[in-house]
Amino acid sequence: MAVRDGGGSAPVGSQEQAVDRVRETVARSRRYGAVAPETVRRLAERALVASRGDEPEAVKRTKRSLHEIYGAYLPERAPGYPGLLRDIGAAVGGGDPDAVAAAVSRAMRVHASTRERLPYLREFYAAVFGAVPTPAVVQDLACGLNPLAFGSMGLPAQTTYLASDIDSQQMEFLDRALDLLEVEHRVEVVDLVSGAVPAQHADVTLVLKTLPLLERQRAGAGWELVDALRSPFVVVSFPTRSLGQRSKGMFQTYSAAFEAQAAERGWTFDQAEIANELIYIVRR
Structure with a gap:
């Protein structure tokens, strides 16, 4: 027998079943x-x-939300992870560092965020890791x-x-690719x-171009995440242009939001802007 709450809402059992049906369809x-x-x-x-309980509409809304936080950053066709792994493995086996770098770059082009960062990759990480003590453990969220x-x-x-994200196929690919590249x-x-x-503790945690996506899903989720991290240094970045390369006042919006949160928490930080990315290196 379905359990009802005291306010005359739909049966709890039927609500859970509806959620399961939508999830399974997606x-x-x-x-x-x-x-x-x-x-x-x-x-x-x-x-x-x-x-309002319309399951076909809920499926559409769920897919739309997934597109905003995940699908928009990937190609329309499924990434060719097996081929990319073969390329990386062949390059590593050949012993040519330039070939390895080229194979890795091809793989990174699959995802919009890493593709955007490729032209200034070394500059970006010189700014990040040049501002913190050399870490033994790096954590990369989303x-x-x-x-x-x-x-x-x-x-x-x-x-x-330490790397994590919501895509199991992507994580399996990274696991195998990092094995090939001999990264612990x-x-x-x-x-x-x-x-x-x-x-787990990490000396540095990277939260790159992620907080706006978390905040879109639930207000406060991004800042709660940063508060909960066990890292003395947290690197937070924000896009200053959309995927369509429009600025929309993003620098002003994100810098004001971050600096208000940092002031409330008493954080000290360094700021840098490299290409279309606003970077904060936070000491806590």
């Missing part, structure tokens, strides 16, 4: 099948409320394909790299908005 789609179930379920719950840039970060070979690492699938903040 998960069967080719584009979003690899997304963490927690992410899809959370967005499905919100979509069902917004659509990482996309950013861990592939390890060779451009100027870090010691023995550095441990651990990868996991994590939905940051659900409160699954990694508990």
